Amino acid sequence: MAQADISIKPTELQGGHGHPDKWKWYDYFTFNVDHKVIGIQYLVTSFLFYLVGGFMAVLMRTELATPNSDFLSPELYNAFLTNHGTIMIFLWIVPAAIGGFGNYLIPLMIGARDMAFPKLNALAFWLNPPAGLLLAASFFLGGGAQSGWTSYPPLSEITANLPQTLWCVTLIMVGTSSILGSVNFLVTIWKMRVPSMAWDQMPLFCWAMVATSVLALFATPVLAAAMVLLLFDINFGTSFFKPDAGGNVVVYQHLFWFYSHPAVYLMILPIFGIMSEVIPVHARKPIFGYKAIAYSSLTICLVGLFVWVHHMFTSGTAPWMRIFFTISTLIVAVPTGIKIFSWVATLWGGKIRYTTAMLFAVGLLSMFVFGGLSGVTLGAAPFDIHVHDTYYVVGHFHYVLYGGSVFGIYSGIYHWFPKITGRMLNEPLGKVHFVLTFIGTIITFTPMHNLGMQGMPRRVAMYDPQFAHLNQLVTVGAYILAVSVIPFYFNVIWSWMKGKEAGPNPWNAMTMEWTTDSPPIIENWEVLPVLTHGPYAYGMERADEVGPAGEPLPTSRP
Amino acid sequence: MQGTVDSTPVVTGHEVAAHEEHQDLRVLGLITFLASEFLMFAGFFAVFLVFRGSHVQWPPEETEVELLLPAVNTLILVSSSWVINLGTKAIKKNDLAGMRKWFGITAAMGAIFLAGQVYEYMNLGYGLKTNLFSNCFYLTTGFHGAHVFIGLVLILGVLWRSRRANHYNDITHTGPEMAEIYWHFVDVVWIVLFSLIYLLTLI
Secondary structure, X not given: OOOOOOOOOHHHHOOOOOOOOOOOHHHHHOOOOOHHHHHHHHHHHHHHHHHHHHHHHHHHHHHOOOOOOXXXXXXXXXXXXXXXXXXXXXXXXXXXXXXXXXXXXXXXXXXXXXXXXXXXXXXXXXXXXXXXXXXXXXXXXXXXXXXXXXXXOOHHHHOOHHHHHHXXXXXXXXXXXXXXXXXXXXXXXXXXXXXXXXXXXXOHHHHHHHHHHHHHHHHHHHXXXXXXXXXXXXXXXXXXOOHHHOOOHHHHHHHHHHHHHHHHHHHHHHHHHHHHHHHHHHHOOOOOOHHHHHHHHHHHHHHHOOOHHHHOOOOOXXXXXXXXXXXXXXHHHHHHHHHHHHHHHHHOOOOXXXXXXXXXXXXXXXXXXXHHHHHHHHHOHHHHHHHOOEHHHHHHHHHHHHHHHHHHHHHHHHHHHHHHHOEOOOHHXXXXXXXXXXXXXXXXXXXXXXXXHHOOEOOOOOOOHHHHHHHHHHHHHHHHHHHHHHHHXXXXXXXXXXXXXXXXXXXXXXXXXXXXXOOOEXXXXXXXXXXXXXXXXOOOOHHHOEOOOOOEOOOOOO | OOOOOOOOOOOOOHHHHOOOOOOOOHHHHHHHHHHHHHHHHHHHHHHHHXXXXXXXXXXXXXXXXXXXXXXXXXXXXXXXXXXXXXXXXXXXXXXXXXXXXXXXXXXXXXXHHHHHHHHHXXXXXXXXXXXXHHXXXXXXXXXXXXXXXXXHHHHHHHHHHOOOOOOOOOOOXXXXXXXXXXXXXXXXXXXXXXXXXXXXXXX
C-alpha cells in the first residue's frame, strides 16, 4: 500500500532541497520532525526538570532536618511534595527514559531513517513544555497542588482547586504525549526494521520499548479518564468521588493505580533495555539469555497490568483481592529476577571495562536488587498494612526509581553521549559523579526503611523528635546527591563543547547505531546498513578486544 | 568481522537511496491509537458499572432515561457504519462520485445523531449536576458525542480534500479509510454505551 502522498521522503524531512548537513542550535527549539532532534529535546528538557524536582527535594529535606516546621510553610511543603513527585515521574524519568532514549535510539538501532510518524512525534514532544509551564503556573495561581502526586479525593477536591485543576490538565497533556509516543514506537519497531533484521535480532532495548509502549498504550487512557472525572468533580459540580453525594473515593484509587502501577514499569522497562545494551558492550561478552530477557519484558508488561490493588491494601480492600493481588505482585519478581540473573551471568567471566557507564549499570544492579526485595516485602499484604504510608514505602520506591531509573539514565547518557554529540564525556569526572551518587543514594534512602518500620509517616513536615537523628542522616545524603549532579552537568556541558572526538564507534559496540557517524547524519545513513551479525556477537574474534579509546588491551583470557 | 555492521548498499546509488519510501503506516497507527482510546471509555464504563452495582435504585427515580429517541439514534449511527463502508468500497473501485455521495450521507447521519443527542439533553429535565447517575450519563454520552463530532470533522475533511483532482483514487485512499475506521470505533463505543446506560435500565 505504498502511496506517494504520505510517505516521508528524505527531502521532505528537511523542508525541501538544499537542506543543511546538520542541524543548527536553533533547530532544537522548533517543531523539528527528526527523531534525533526530538530525542535530544526530550533529554535536555527532562534534565532541566530533574533540577527543578531535585531542588524541591533539597528544600523538603532541609525542612525535615529538624522535627519542627521552621523552614517552609506547611502549604509550601505540601506543594513541594506534590510537585516533586509529579515532576520527577512525568517530566523527568518518563520523558528522559522513554521519550529521550526511545526516540533517539530506536530508529538508529533498527536501521530506520526516522520514526513512523515524525510529525506526531514532534507533537508528542511539544505537549511537554507547556505541561511543565502549567505546573509552574500552578504555584503562582494558588500555591501549587497540595494533595500529593496521587491526588486522592477527597483531599484533592477540597484543597487548592485551581492548582489542582492545572495539575489534572498537566497530567492529561503528558499522558497524551505518552500515548502518541507509544503509537509511534510500536509501529516503528513493528514495521520499520531494516529488512535483514528479524524480531530476535533486535537489540534488547527495542524489546523493552515494545513492552513499555504496550503498557503506556493501555494504562495511560485510564489515568486520563480519572483526571477527567476529578476535573469535573472540582470544577463542574459532579460527585463521582464525593461520598456524601453517593460517589466513591476508592473508585478513583482503582483508576489511578491502574495507570500508576504500570507507570513504575514504564519508568523501569526502558532502563532494563539500557542495561541490556550497556552491560554486554562493556563486559565484551554476548548477552546471556537474549530471549529470556526479551520475553521477561513482555511478561512484566502483562503481569504488571494486574497488580495495581497492592497500593490499596488499606483502602477497605476485600480479602480475596488482597490475596489475589499479593500473589500477582510477587509473580512480577520472577521475570525481574530473570533479567537480574541474566545480566549477572553476562558479567560473569567478561572482560569488564570499568567505564562510568558500566559503573552505573553495576551500581543499578545492586541498588535494584535491594529495592526489588523491599518491593517484594511490600507486595505481601500483611507487611504492607503494617508499613503503609510510612517512610518504608518512600525508601522502597526511591531505591527503585533513583537507584534504578536514574542510575540507568545516567548509565545510558555515559554510554550514548559519544553517539549523540560526537564527543566523549570526561571519564574521571564521571567516576567522581558515580561515587557521589552511589554514596548519596545509600545514605539518603536506606535510613528511610528504618524510619518507616519505626512508624514515621510519609508526607509530613513535622515529626516526632525520636526520628530526628535518622532524618538528619537522610538530609545529609540528600545534600550529597544534590552535589553529585554538579560534576555531571558540568561534564555534559563542557564535553559537549570541548570533549575528545568520539568517532563512530568508541566502545566497539555491535548494535546498528554505532555504524553511522557520531553524531549521525540527518537521515542516519547514506545507505541503509545490512545486518550481518547479531547485536551482541562479542568475543567472536580477538580483533574486537580493544579499549574504550581503541587502544589494544592485554589479550590474555582465562 | 571487525565488529561493525557491513554497510553494503541495499539500493544502488545515492540518488535512489535519497528517495526510498516506506509503506503507509497510518492505518496501523490509527488502530493502535484507538485501542488506547477505547481504554479511556472502558474507564468511564467501569466507573458507571461500579456505581450501578453499589446503588439500590439505579437510575434514581427522578432521572429515568429516555429510550425511544436514543434507540432511533442508535439505528442511525449503526447503519451509518455500513454507509461509510460503501463509500470506501467505491473509492477502491476509483468511483470518486460514489465515495462523495456515501460520505456525504454518513456525515448527514452523524449530524442527525448529534442533533438528536442535543434534543435529548434538552428534554430530559435533569442536568449534569443532578445526581450521580446524571453525572455518569452526561459525561459518558458527552465524551462519546465529542468523538462523533471529531469523526464528523474527519469525514468532512475527506470530502473537502476530495475536491482536488485525483487526490483519492483506487490506489491512494488512506484518508477515507482512516475516517471509516474512526467512524466504526465511534459506533462500537456507542453500542457498548447504549447497552450499559440505556438497555440495562430495562432489567
